[in-house]
Amino acid sequence: MHEIEPNWLTRIGGRPDDMAVDEKGTMTLGRLPADWLVQEYGSPLYVTLEQVIRDNVRRLREAFDRHWPTGVDLFYAIKTNNCLAIRSVLTSEGVGGECFGDVEYRATRESGVSPDRIILNGSDKTEHALAAAVAGNSVINIDSLDEIEMLSRLATSEKPVRVNIRLRIAPSGLDGFDASFFKNGGTASESLLAAKWGFSESAAAEIVAKLLADPKFDLLGYSTHVGRFTSDPAAFGVVGRDLARLTRALRDRTGFWPRVLDLGGGWPRLREPESRLPDASIHDIDEHVAAITLALHEGLDGALPRLWAEPGRYLVGNAVVLLSNVTTIRSEPGRRWIHVDASTNLLMRIETSRSWYHILPASRMTAPITGNATIVGPTCIPSVLGADRPMPDLRRGDVVAIPDAGMYAEVLAPQFNGMPRPAGVMIAPDGSVDLVRRRETYEDIYRNHLMPSRLVASPLPT
């Protein structure tokens, strides 16, 4: 357990992601010391590393370039992290947008994405969102019969609306993979069958026929999205085979051959909090892309369609590090609690999905480990960020760093216990720092509360 100068960055696995340790033993992010960032911008602090995002885009594109003749068109899933500055970085990389609902659609557009490079998803799209998408010549991944009816009202034969049909991929071939991440128990295929998204083969066949007969629709192809539940590339092969099988079966029933296959998101990362494991995956993105494209090459017997992907976590998961000050430290025989000023409010996937995050002693990266400690947030729930973690001696004012806070963290943050949400900064490749999210105040917590006048005017008990 005891070791001299633990090499934290090697231990956590994955790529360096612009994290390093300086000669003082302090963790640096984009070459800036973590403790300096906290002194300058306050704690807790979400720190975004712009270069990491750009590298992720390039790596994902290169993987598809190697394995598919037309490469891939990327559409960023803004649900993962809706930081507008991050969206703007992705826009400058030429990444389109994957959106749910009016607000994500508007945010994506306002970041400069051309509306014809936006996909609208959702199991229950509002007429308002559909109208905006039709007006912008965006692509709609159809997931209900209602939307066909609404789109038929909104579109015209002169300017047909571009659509994909969302297919339900639930092959029993997935049942060999651990599906414990899916919450409803049972096997992967049972879980995917019970989920609200997508059309079965027979339902899709009817819709294909209907849309082909309606000049107001330009049916591009199919979309699917299984979502991340395993990092095993073989599972991506299973999905690819099932998508190819459905594509052929629907061609046999309707004569339609897709120009586009939208493979959705859930592209696995090396360090993955949702794996609930400290060890990084041994499978890099090239293997996942190779597995699914090989299955498509083998299974498709018509002209190869263009491939689309809707990555979220892959592009931003490792691009944000959460920094937090150490506050109270308490020891009992056999136990040590290290309080930090970040709570599970800021990493809600710990509460919802038992996500497992690395916690690094950013201000003492070379100090010897002296025993286990439980890292806790201050809130009135247990707020355990990490249980029984080997840690050096830390004291009030030290800084801890939690990597991989770029996905499903800020977007899921509640203000439980009246806690304002933290600030965010972005470090540019040249080392300059910009505030990209201002720290909330107590006024922000209550800004939408109103007091009926009769309550304000009433005398208080004495």
Add this chain to the structure above:
Amino acid sequence: MTDPAKTGAETLAGVKIFSDRLTVDAEGKLHIAGVAASELLERFGSPLVVGVEDTLLRNFDRIQEAFATAWPGPSAILYAIKSNNTLAFRHLLSRAGAGGDCFGLGELRATLDSGADPARIALNGSDKSPELILIAVMHGVTINIDDAEEIDMIADAAAQSGKRARVNLRLKILPEALGPYMGGSTQRHGQGIASAKRAKWGLSPASATEVATRLLQMPSIDLAGFSVHIGHLSNRPEAFAAIAAEFGAAVLEISTALGLRPRILDLGGGWAREREPEQRGAPVDRVTIETQATAAADALAFALGPLADPANGPLPELWLEPGRYISGNAQVLLATVGSVKEDCGYRWVNVDISTNDLMRIETGSFEYDILPASRMHDTPTASQEIVGSTCFRSVIGAGRNLPSLGRGDVLAVLDAGMYAEVFSTQFNSVPRPAAVLIGTGGEVEIMRVRETLVDVFASHRVPDRLRQHEKE
């Protein structure tokens, strides 16, 4: 959870508790405190959180009365604002005489601003900052000390403010008798007593004795008593009795050793409701608050022995910190049905709320009662998956037997008053809903404004250098 043969009205009759103000009219429309759910949505939009003043105050009265009766000394109810921080609720409770249990500056300020009596406000938390402690001391708020490190901060605050600080010591109480009751809400943190040992809160009786010894020598600090809070784990009176007995025994031991006589004993919160989404679908088990209060008060008095004997002086004031009991059913969440899809043997009913609004489904597997508010007399015809539209599965209710629902139908989710709005997120950039308050005279007023896109992105900033490409 929903009996296949029951209409919404019959389901409601089976699960209704004393303070619900829910009725059904001849046409099968659900009314909340006399106002039709559909009318509320027409006036204020959907989805909508509907608060009921009468329910809130009736819950407060009942728990206050239960402990006033069960405990032979004085008692006080300190509302745990963490369960629901709606300011209008907090003001109503302050007017009714409720004190407050607070964590952090946001909760403390809201409680003080609402006019609650500072002498009946407790500041809790395992990691209090010096700034927070100073504000508490300045206002005469009682600090439930959770760690020895707080002592110096409190002494500094007392010196700075010129006020004597009143404190309780929070004890870590781990009765083995609790074991059988700890399988529920705490199971994610380990079974039984191991879970309470691992939790960050409280001082062991030995540590508390050391801390108390120091405090008794500090004239600027008034050690008033002790506190304990295990949180909701069961509705069984035996569980509350076990905590109170172990707490009382520890208080007696420390007090005897140091020759002190506590004036405040704070038993914390977690008092069980009769209908509880955290039961996760178990049948309604009507253990009344009176039963819980009597079990706890009797066990405490017995364990305290001489400290609870009026012959030796006045009894300590008993403090309680209920949250869910007061706020749980004081809000109903109304939603409107959108797209309905049938495929693969399932029927998915999309609604305009999501688990964003009921995050305890995601974090604690809560199961909520869902009523077909627009068809309360219709016979259930289908098992339906009630789902929110977000990019999570967002299952509000799985396999619910309800009348066949279509676009525009209204659903009512009960017990949305506890740990719902305070945990709500804006995932998928979805603005959070509005909330209204129905007063005792039937008047309806907005108590929380519906969020907009502006609220979702209010804190975001895009650096100029990243905006450049937009102009190109």
